[in-house]
Structures are given as structure tokens and as C-alpha cells.
Amino acid sequence: MNVAALKSRAAEICAAFLVAAALGAAQILVGGTRLLFSLPAYGLLGIGGLLTFLALRRVKPQPNQICFASSAFFFGYILVRALFSPVAYLARVDIFSVLGGLLIYFLVACFFTESKKRMALMIFLMTIGILHVVIGAIQFRDGNNFMPIPFLQRADYGPRASGFYVCPNHLAGALEVLGIFGASLVCWSRFPIWSKLLIVYATAVCYLGVLLTGSRGGYASSVVSLFVLAMLSLITLRRASTRLFWSIGGVGLLAALIIGGSAMLMIKKTDFLADRAQNAFDTLPVRFDLWHAAIEQCKVAPWLGTGSGTYLYYGRMFRTERMEQDPVFVHNDYLQLLAEYGAVAGLLFLFFLGAHLHNGWKNFQRLGPKRIAVSPNLLSNSLALNLGALGAVAAYVVHSIVDFNLHIPANALLLAFVFGILANAGVQLEVDPPRVSRSILGWRLVLPLIALVVAIESVRLLPGEYFAERARTALRDDQLESGARFATRGLAYERSNPNLFQYLGSARIDQGDTAQNPATAAQFYQAAIEAFESGRALAPLEEAFSVGIADGYDSLGRFAEGEWMYEEAVALDPRSTPLQSAYQAHLSRWRAAQGNQSTENKQ
Numbered sequence: 001m002n003v004a005a006l007k008s009r010a011a012e013i014c015a016a017f018l019v020a021a022a023l024g025a026a027q028i029l030v031g032g033t034r035l036l037f038s039l040p041a042y043g044l045l046g047i048g049g050l051l052t053f054l055a056l057r058r059v060k061p062q063p064n065q066i067c068f069a070s071s072a073f074f075f076g077y078i079l080v081r082a083l084f085s086p087v088a089y090l091a092r093v094d095i096f097s098v099l100g101g102l103l104i105y106f107l108v109a110c111f112f113t114e115s116k117k118r119m120a121l122m123i124f125l126m127t128i129g130i131l132h133v134v135i136g137a138i139q140f141r142d143g144n145n146f147m148p149i150p151f152l153q154r155a156d157y158g159p160r161a162s163g164f165y166v167c168p169n170h171l172a173g174a175l176e177v178l179g180i181f182g183a184s185l186v187c188w189s190r191f192p193i194w195s196k197l198l199i200v201y202a203t204a205v206c207y208l209g210v211l212l213t214g215s216r217g218g219y220a221s222s223v224v225s226l227f228v229l230a231m232l233s234l235i236t237l238r239r240a241s242t243r244l245f246w247s248i249g250g251v252g253l254l255a256a257l258i259i260g261g262s263a264m265l266m267i268k269k270t271d272f273l274a275d276r277a278q279n280a281f282d283t284l285p286v287r288f289d290l291w292h293a294a295i296e297q298c299k300v301a302p303w304l305g306t307g308s309g310t311y312l313y314y315g316r317m318f319r320t321e322r323m324e325q326d327p328v329f330v331h332n333d334y335l336q337l338l339a340e341y342g343a344v345a346g347l348l349f350l351f352f353l354g355a356h357l358h359n360g361w362k363n364f365q366r367l368g369p370k371r372i373a374v375s376p377n378l379l380s381n382s383l384a385l386n387l388g389a390l391g392a393v394a395a396y397v398v399h400s401i402v403d404f405n406l407h408i409p410a411n412a413l414l415l416a417f418v419f420g421i422l423a424n425a426g427v428q429l430e431v432d433p434p435r436v437s438r439s440i441l442g443w444r445l446v447l448p449l450i451a452l453v454v455a456i457e458s459v460r461l462l463p464g465e466y467f468a469e470r471a472r473t474a475l476r477d478d479q480l481e482s483g484a485r486f487a488t489r490g491l492a493y494e495r496s497n498p499n500l501f502q503y504l505g506s507a508r509i510d511q512g513d514t515a516q517n518p519a520t521a522a523q524f525y526q527a528a529i530e531a532f533e534s535g536r537a538l539a540p541l542e543e544a545f546s547v548g549i550a551d552g553y554d555s556l557g558r559f560a561e562g563e564w565m566y567e568e569a570v571a572l573d574p575r576s577t578p579l580q581s582a583y584q585a586h587l588s589r590w591r592a593a594q595g596n597q598s599t600e601n602k603q
Contacts (some may be wrong), residue, residue: 007056008416012111015055018048020124021099023413027128027174030152032409033164035093036465037152041409042096042459045103049451052111056444057436063109063424068443069357069422074348082308083340087539088498090309091463094236097409099454101416106447110440115381115426121191121417122181122388128204129178132171133209136161140212151473159272161212166408172210172218173405176395177414179206179390180225187233188384211263214276217402225395232387236368240378261490285324293318293337298342305342313541314339316573324577329407333400336407353393355550356422360390362426382427389421439602464494469504480514483507498542501535504528505548512555525555543572547582559590 003584022044032038075098082098085091112118138146143159160168184202186196210218267273297314300306306314315327330336338346367383396405396415405411436444467490474483490497503559505528512524527554536545550565566583573579 002557005058010060011051011054011412012058015048015051015107015207016112016117018044018051019104019112020121021401022048023104023121023125023410023417024128024529026200026410027125027132028164029148029262031174032171033166033170034465034469035096035461036469038409039123039462039465040456040468041413042100042454043462045100045413046453046455046458048453049103049107049447050132050455052107052444052451053448056109056441056448058111058214059111059427060110060186060438061424062354062437063443064359065439065443067355067359067419067423068109070348071102071105071419072351074345074352078341079213081304081345085309085340087306087307087309087498088543089499089538090312091307093407094308095459097412099450100409101412101448102393103447104413104416105420105423105449106450108417109232109424110444112420113424113426115385118421118426119185119381119386120197122178123199123202124186125414126178126199126206129175129206129209130202131210132163132175133161133205136163136171136209136212137166139163141524144184146317160386161209163209164407168213169215169217170405170408170411171333171394172213172221173399173403173408173413175206175213175570176218176222176225176399177392177411177418179210179222180229180395181385182360183231184384184388184391188228188379188387189381207263207593211266211273214273215403217399218269219396221399224398225391226392229387231468232368232390234439235381239369239372253431257549290310290315290329290331291319291328292333293323293327293408294322294332294339296329297339298335300339301342302352303342303344305338306343307341308340310541311336311339313572316543316576319573319575321575323575323576329404331403333404333406336404344438347508356419357390357393359388360393363422363427364390367425367427380426383557385421386425389418393422412447425467452552461494462492464500466490468497468499468503471500471507475503475506475510478510480507480510494565495534496538498535501531501538501545502548505531505535505545505552509548509551509555522556525552528552541572542578543569543576548573550586554586554589557593559586559593560566561588563590 014404022041025044026038027031028038031038032041036483053484076097082094100598112121135146135148140161144414145154145156147154147164149164154162154166157168159511161171162168165171165174182199185191186199186203189196191199192520207222210222293315294311297306297311300314312326312328315330316325319327326594330339334346337349340462363386365385367380367386371380371383372378392415399405406415410573447523467486471483471486471490474480474486484507487500487507490500491504496499508524508528508531512528514522515524529549532545532548532552536549539545546565546569550562550569553559553562553565563586566586567581570583
């Protein structure tokens, strides 16, 4: 092997380790739900993608170019639409998620084509899945919000397990993918028996974790994915022999009954899980309200959508009285795609999904029934991965109806890995060509270009996101001076993040409230108004800036100007009960100030 070949091989191996580290980091850092916690993963992916420049001409099994074309059309449109969204900062989440997903997708489809690499990566992720479940078991047992990393916090979901994630539903979204791959590897891979026993254990732990999350969407999607795996396996076995079909199929059916019965028994014996199972439709009214708001948003801009992240604003406009919290996500990935990106995105998504499922089915036929009909070898690593990928897509097709896992960076990156497998099964029918074709080389060149952008932007944006998070946590803990200082430092790195202005303005308002000197307090209130105005210029549909400005004016005794800002806030969120209460408090202060003024004038 010459020096160039050694370099390209070493670069590919290093890139594989970086991808594993990125996927692990995204999951451990609360699923990357805040940009600060997903940027390290994107940075690692960027470095890994850049390394592939040294391996561009390595001969590999060729991917399906229709799959690549569908990805280019769909995600290219998403990127362009996101770049022209009304709030650039909100669009960043989707932009990074798409670019990071494309990096993994192209890495898997173009470079990590060997089954051993793909399975090693999946086993690494299953190991992290076990850690998720261990943490989730503690959360489930104690009914608290235990997190092993002190500076990371999850939302309060009581005893529902969420592992390193913020939300149990998102942990279920990760474990259902890892579980179906584990089941497929156990059934169809060529691993030795001792390895399969370990994978059986890891798979069982993953599905136990799904149970502990209490995610009813996770239950349904897990059952669907296992059903898809079972049906495809039976189709394959039928080609082998009738006897094998009935013997293995019978054992599989018995195993399914035992596993299903054990799961049902566990749910029945656990009061919390039994209650959630019996009240499976309790959350539907809220889901219907969220979906209704998204449908109304679709009507605003049916073809191109209203822009990335804008459901936060339109969800407020179209919310019902039952929706007390901000409707940040639709809890339906399909409706959120249509609302924010329009019917064009919906059609391109169908093209993308259809192309990959069609190629996955072709690969299944080739690796499964057709291969077994002419080969005595029943097991195949490539078939195991292909079946796992098809099962994972089936799981998300179902789960995305009731949740938003594809808006969680860690899970979106995991699905990018899945679609990379569907785009390239990693097995070449004909003898490998002597060199890489120009068309494939062109697709491969996209990878280091995306990687360069992602790596640079991850480094550039990290300081601002870091100080924004420090400011947020400082204000949460009533550390006003620290919050203002961190927000100011963040603005020194970046002035396009509206959250920094929000945190700075909130700190200044509170500092004014606690100041003893009226002149000093007035300076704080004026500084708060200026900060909120700057944030409002970046996110004009964000009601918090209008309310903050109104509070600043009220504190300065300029109630008429505060009234104007409250009218704007109410127009942006007409059905918000907390906003209505704040507005009534504003009117009370104004009346009290007028009464005091009248009394002084009489005296």
C-alpha cells in the first residue's frame, strides 16, 4: 500500500472516530437542544468532513445518485428558505441541523461503506443508549430530575426517564432506533454467538428504556418498527426454505409473545406506566390545539411557509385558551415542515423519503431474498444494517406524527446515519471500478465544502452562545450583575442573537427595581429599553421585547408609551393569559399614577 493510500485510509479512520464522538456528544449534551450544546458536535463533524478531502479518490461501492439528488433538492430548499427566514437566529438551528445531517449522510454513504465500520458505530451508540437507560432508571425510581452532569438540567417530567436528554419522548426517539438495529443485528448479522448475546442484552436494555420513558408515541413506533423487521425477515426466510420459514418464524413469534407479554406485565405492575397506558388519549386535546395552530399558519403562506422557527410566533397568534405555555413545536414534524417551509418542502420531502425507501427496498431484495435463493449463507451484515435502517425509518414515520424528534439535533443526526445506509448498502455487485467516477467525485467534494462552513461557523458562534447560556442561568439564579455582565460579553462576540439583548434588558429592569437612587434606577430602565429595542429589531414578532419595553416605560412613568407597546404585544399573542394579567397590572399602575398626580395637583 503506497503512502497516498495510507493517508487516505488514516483520514477515513480518524473521520469515523470524530463522527462517533460527535454523535455521542450530541446525545450526552441534552440532545443538543440548545445551540451551545450542539455546536461541539457540529464542530467535530466539520473536522471529520474536512479529513475526507484526503480520501476523495478512494474506491468505494457507489451510492444511489437518485437518493443524492433527492437530498440535494430537499435540503437545498430547506437551507435557502431558512436563510431567508424573518428571524435569522431562529433559522440557525435548522441550518446547522441540516448541514450536520448532510455531513453524516455523505460520510456514511460515500466513505463509511464497510459493514464493520457501520456496525461498530451502532454498537458504540448502543453503549451510550445503555448509559441513557441507567440514568433514566434512577430518574424513574426516584421520581426526580437527576442528571449526572451538574450544569445540565432536564424539564420536570416526574418519574418519566429521559436519560441525558431533556425530554423523555426524545430519549424514546433515540432508543427505538438503537433497539431496532440491535434486533436486526441479533437476527441477521454474522457476529459470533457471544457477541450476539451481548447485543441481545443491549437491545433489551434499549427497549426497557423506551418503556421507562412513558412515551406512548415511542411505544407505537417501536411496535411498528419491530413489525416491519419481522415481516421483512419472514419474506427473506421464505426464499430460503419452507421448513426454515416455519421453524424460525415460529420461534420468532414465540419470542415476540414472550417479550410483548413481559412488557405488558411490567406496565401493569407499575402504577405510573399503567396510568399513562390507560389514559393514552389524555394529551390529544392539547396536540389537536397545536396542530390546529400549525394548520392556520399553513394558510398564511401555503407554498413557501412562514420561515424557520416561526411556529413559535404563529402558534401564539392561533393558540387556544388551553395552550398556556408557548407552543414552540407543533408535536408533529410533518405539520411543522408544512407550516414553516410550505407545500414545496412537503413535496420535496416525499421525493426524498420515497427515493430512499425505494432504494432500501431494492437493496433488501438483493441482499435478502435474491441472495439467499442462490447462496447457502443465510446471514449477512449488510442485510442486517439494511433491515435496521428500514425499521428505523418506519419508527420515525409513525413517531413524527405526535412528536418533534427530527427537531432534536442528536436524533436528526442519528436519522442522517440511517438514511446514509439506505442511500448506499455498501455492497458492490460488479467488480470495483479502477477509479472514482466524476459524478461520484463531485458529490464527494460537497462534503469538505460543507465541513469547512460548519467548522468555521461552529467556532465563530460558540463564544456568543456560551455567554448567552451563562447569562440565562445567572438570571435564573437572581444574579443580576453577573447576568448583565455575561450578556454584555456575549454581545462583544455577536450582536445577531436576540436572546443576549433579552437577558441584558431583563437584568437592567431588575437592577433598576432594586436600585436605591431614583436617578440610577432611571438609567437602568433606559438601558433596558435600549437593549429590548435592539432585540426587537432582530425578532419583531417576539412579544417578550414589546413587554420588556413596556415595563421599562412604566418604570419611568411613561405609561402612554407603555400602553402602545402592550397593544403590540397583545396583537402578537392575543390569547395569552399571563400577558393579559401583565396588561391589567400595567393599567392598574397607570391609574394609580394618575390618581397620585391628581392628589398632588389638588394639594
